[in-house]
Amino acid sequence: MSRYVVARSDEIQAGQRKLVTVRGKPIVIFNVNGDYLAILDRCPHQGGSLCKGKLVGLVESDGPGRYRYSRKGEIIRCPWHGWEFDLRTGKSYCDPARTWVKSYSASIETGSKLVQRPFVAETFKVIEKGEYIVVEV
Numbered sequence: 001m002s003r004y005v006v007a008r009s010d011e012i013q014a015g016q017r018k019l020v021t022v023r024g025k026p027i028v029i030f031n032v033n034g035d036y037l038a039i040l041d042r043c044p045h046q047g048g049s050l051c052k053g054k055l056v057g058l059v060e061s062d063g064p065g066r067y068r069y070s071r072k073g074e075i076i077r078c079p080w081h082g083w084e085f086d087l088r089t090g091k092s093y094c095d096p097a098r099t100w101v102k103s104y105s106a107s108i109e110t111g112s113k114l115v116q117r118p119f120v121a122e123t124f125k126v127i128e129k130g131e132y133i134v135v136e137v
Contacts (some may be wrong), residue, residue: 009131019051037087038104048080105136
């Protein structure tokens with residue numbers, strides 16, 4: 001798999017997202033409390049842009065009137081029809097056995113390490129100072 005530099009880490013604040021293009025694929029990078037998570041920007045249901053979706057949490061219930069809310073900001077809801085996907089796995093909460101969105105590995109690399117390796121910088125020059133988000137495609 002190839003690795004691509006897609007942004008500086010300070011470009012995407014906690015709770016925010018950034019749409020990038022890697023090898024012609026629209027990929028959205030999310031910052032979930034310092035974890036950078038990357039998914040294809042296309043809902044598998046009918047192709048809606050997940051970048052435009054609402055970040056929500058997970059609601060679970062053991063019975064009527066009882067519920068738990070967890071994983072705040074880790075679930076993306078498609079803006080077209082409300083299908084929900086786990087940003088960490090890409091799995092759908094509508095049909096987890098058959099439907100998911102493609103997810104990608106995203107990591108933080110320091111500029112000094114990037115200068116020493118053959119990474120591809122899509123939109124800007126990599127400077128040794130600072131940290132960058134790298135997506136594996």
